[in-house]
Amino acid sequence: MPTEAFAPAKVNLALHVTGRRDDGYHLLDSLVAFADIGDRIAVAHAPETRLTVTGPRAGGVPADARNLCWRAAELHGTHAHITLEKHLPAAAGIGGGSSDAAATLRALEALTGRGTDFDPLVLGADLPVCLYARAARMQGIGEALTPLDLPPLPAVLVNPGVEVPTGPVFAALPSRENPPMTDMPVARDRQTFLGWLAAQRNDLQAPAIGLQPVIAQVIDALRDADLARMSGSGATCFGLYPVQGAAERAAGRIAARHPGWWTAACTLG
Ligand SMILES: C[C@@](CO)(OP(=O)(O)O)[C@H](O)COP(=O)(O)OP(=O)(O)OC[C@H]1O[C@@H](n2ccc(N)nc2=O)[C@H](O)[C@@H]1O
């Protein structure tokens, strides 16, 4: 019987780059939320590690040891047949590979009863938050997490179909020492929260637009949202809407105008 796990899309609602370590990794101050859409993982015992990638976004995703799911299983020390049903675009700033690896580890724990006994950072800076899989403030290079309660946020995610590798976007930052997020208000009603969020930033947005100018068109396509911003190192952008129906209508409009883009309505929280 395979054991299944959900790999939700990760969205950086704000992402401040506050410094750089001696090893080149950047210090972050980020508000991370998770969507109710994502990839699906199933694992079953097997004589050796095997990966099958299926689903609408399987194209181009490696099905070998380059895949973070495969590496997660090897580090867990379990031979498994992993099935990855890919719904999220890859190299898109929404943690596809990291969330898949985290879901693989959750599924392997359920299958074997054994947890993760290695430092998840070896699989990437986004692994700790993707293992947590709930809204959090993320600091350090990604290892320091503070849990948060967010109001449910109806949203649209839009990706223009260009892959943006993370390293080159960090390398294109004009400044590596920027102010951290301001203190989040204690009241977490939607209006107060959105007012605060609008005053935060994604420091990777301008360098990513420099590398892929189409990202500016994506933000423009989301101009009727209460707030539109890029997630992670891009190119996926999110727009926040007052209610789910408004998000679904906006997603429909954007998909009709830009049939080549990946567009999805969801709720973040
Ligand atoms: C930028 C973020 C924000 O959540 O998201 P994505 O755009 O990847 O979704 C993450 O920090 C990405 O995490 P992850 O994708 O796991 O990155 P890693 O594989 O560890 O690193 C890829 C490359 O990004 C740069 N990097 C990453 C994280 C960090 N704190 N500082 C960095 O400088 C390094 O050049 C590194 O070689």
Ligand SMILES: Nc1ncnc2c1ncn2[C@@H]1O[C@H](COP(=O)(O)OP(=O)(O)O)[C@@H](O)[C@H]1O
């Ligand atoms: N499970 C996976 N899903 C998608 N891409 C993966 C996966 N494992 C490894 N990769 C590789 O990692 C690269 C970054 O993908 P991804 O983790 O989705 O990006 P990001 O870090 O921007 O969210 C891709 O180009 C792909 O080749």
